[in-house]
Each structure stands twice: as structure tokens, then as C-alpha cells.
Amino acid sequence: MRITLNHILAEFSQEELTVSGLLRERNFTFKMLVIKINGQLIKKEAYDTAKVKDGDDVMVLHLISGG
Amino acid sequence: MTFEQITEILSCKKVGIAGCGGLGSNCAVALARVGVGTLILVDFDVVSQENLNRQYFFSDQVGMKKVQAMVENLRRTGSKVQVVPYDIKLSPENVVALFEGCDLVVEALDGADQKKMFIETILTGLPSVPLITGLGIAGWGNNSSIQIRKSENLYICGDGESEVGPEMPPLAPRVGIVANMQANMALEIFLG
Numbered sequence: 001m002r003i004t005l006n007h008i009l010a011e012f013s014q015e016e017l018t019v020s021g022l023l024r025e026r027n028f029t030f031k032m033l034v035i036k037i038n039g040q041l042i043k044k045e046a047y048d049t050a051k052v053k054d055g056d057d058v059m060v061l062h063l064i065s066g067g
Numbered sequence: 068m069t070f071e072q073i074t075e076i077l078s079c080k081k082v083g084i085a086g087c088g089g090l091g092s093n094c095a096v097a098l099a100r101v102g103v104g105t106l107i108l109v110d111f112d113v114v115s116q117e118n119l120n121r122q123y124f125f126s127d128q129v130g131m132k133k134v135q136a137m138v139e140n141l142r143r144t145g146s147k148v149q150v151v152p153y154d155i156k157l158s159p160e161n162v163v164a165l166f167e168g169c170d171l172v173v174e175a176l177d178g179a180d181q182k183k184m185f186i187e188t189i190l191t192g193l194p195s196v197p198l199i200t201g202l203g204i205a206g207w208g209n210n211s212s213i214q215i216r217k218s219e220n221l222y223i224c225g226d227g228e229s230e231v232g233p234e235m236p237p238l239a240p241r242v243g244i245v246a247n248m249q250a251n252m253a254l255e256i257f258l259g
Contacts, residue, residue: 007216032179034186039219041190059218063179063186066204066231067090
């Protein structure tokens with residue numbers, strides 16, 4: 001599948017992935033994340049079930065301390 | 068647009084700022100100076116000596132509640148801004164009530180967990196309100212890494228990478244740049 005991940009075109013061999021699967025694929029190991037799929041916020045409880053499919057627009061924001 | 072035309076537009080605007088630390092205090096001053104009508108300021112903390120190297124407070128304010136010190140400092144700029152201070156710790160239960168009615172919200176919290184909580188609560192509870200977050204402000208130099216990214220109503224200012232820590236402290240110049248970038252993005256949203 002082909003998706004937009006943080007504004008960049010990204011290709012995956014899988015046809016679809018759960019959010020958890022996507023994070024594993026891209027080695028996003030950070031703990032504090034804000035994730036949206038097609039404008040919808042995905043909470044942590046849903047990372048194992050929410051699906052990412054071909055054409056989706058995904059934002060994975062890594063929160064870091066400082067403000 | 069003349070300055071008067073700009074302040075006329077901004078005088079009707081209400082901006083909520085979550086956190087009055089390095090980002091929030093400096094962002095508030097910029098917005099007050101340029102003529103934003105109302106600022107909702109939320110912070111439960113007090114001014115400490117070590118804040119003074121980057122936060123918009125002064126040595127005779129050490130020990131004061133940050134929101135109270137901000138009321139005083141904003142008044143001293145000569146700005147006509149109306150300040151609504153909340154000496155409250157933000158939680159999922161109070162975020163929407165505190166910030167609904169704002170035309171725009173600035174996220175200027177410190178801990179990554181607080182930032183996550185706040186951003187998620189605003190995105191679900193006030194989805195049509197523009198949210199400008201500050202992310203990645205530590206260290207010095209590297210001006211070109213400080214960017215702004217947009218994702219629908221969410222604007223992310225900072226380098227997105229430099230986490231604050233003992234070997235990577237927040238320093239006035241870079242913190243000021245991101246704080247003012249947040250304020251400048253607010254102006255872009257309000258003025259076009």
C-alpha cells in the first residue's frame with residue numbers, strides 16, 4: 001500500500017497495517033505519540049485495531065518535552 | 068494593512084495559551100503587544116529563579132504565581148489586552164471548558180505527557196479551533212531546523228526533535244524564536 005506519512009509518500013509491502021504494525025515497521029519506538037488517520041485522532045487504546053489502508057493520510061507526531 | 072487596521076481585527080480575537088513558561092509567556096507578550104483582545108492564560112506553577120533565563124518574568128516576581136505575574140507584565144507593556152488567568156493544572160476534565168470560546172489555542176506545556184493529553188483533548192473536544200503547538204525547542208543555533216508543519220487544524224512549531232534535558236537546556240534565543248513563531252502563525256490565521 002501507498003500512504004502519506006507525515007506529508008511524505010511511503011510504501012509498504014502489506015496491503016494494510018494496524019497502527020501498531022505501522023509503528024513497528026517504521027521503528028517508531030517513542031512512547032508519547034499523537035496519531036491521526038485521515039484527520040481522525042486515534043487514541044492509544046485503538047492502536048492494535050485501527051487500520052491504515054492504501055491512500056490514507058497519516059500523521060505520527062512524536063511528543064517531546066520542552067515548553 | 069496599517070497597524071490600526073490590524074489591531075482592530077485582533078481586538079475581537081480570544082487566544083487561549085496552555086502554559087506560561089518559556090513558550091507561553093513569550094508568546095503571550097507578542098500577542099498582547101500586537102493587539103489581541105483577550106488572552107486566556109492557564110498555568111499552576113510559580114516563578115522560580117531558574118525560569119528567569121528564558122521566561123518573561125523578572126527577579127522581583129520569584130515566588131509569584133506565573134499567571135498573576137503575567138497579568139502584571141502584560142499590563143506593563145501598555146497593551147489593552149484583557150487577561151483571564153487560571154491558576155489551574157490542566158487535565159482531560161477541564162481543558163474543553165477552559166478553552167471553548169477561544170478563536171485559537173496555543174499549546175505551550177512542558178512535559179511530553181501533558182502535551183499529548185492537551186493536544187488529543189483539543190483535537191477531539193474542540194476540533195474546529197486552530198491549535199498551535201511548540202515542539203522541539205532545546206539548545207542553541209540550528210535556526211534552519213525550526214519549522215512549521217500543518218496537519219488540518221494542528222500547526223507544529225519547532226524542530227520536532229530536540230528534547231529538553233540537563234545536557235540540552237532550553238535557552239532564551241531558541242525558545243523565543245519558537246514562541247514568536249507560534250504568535251506569528253496565530254497572526255497568519257487571523258489576518259490571512
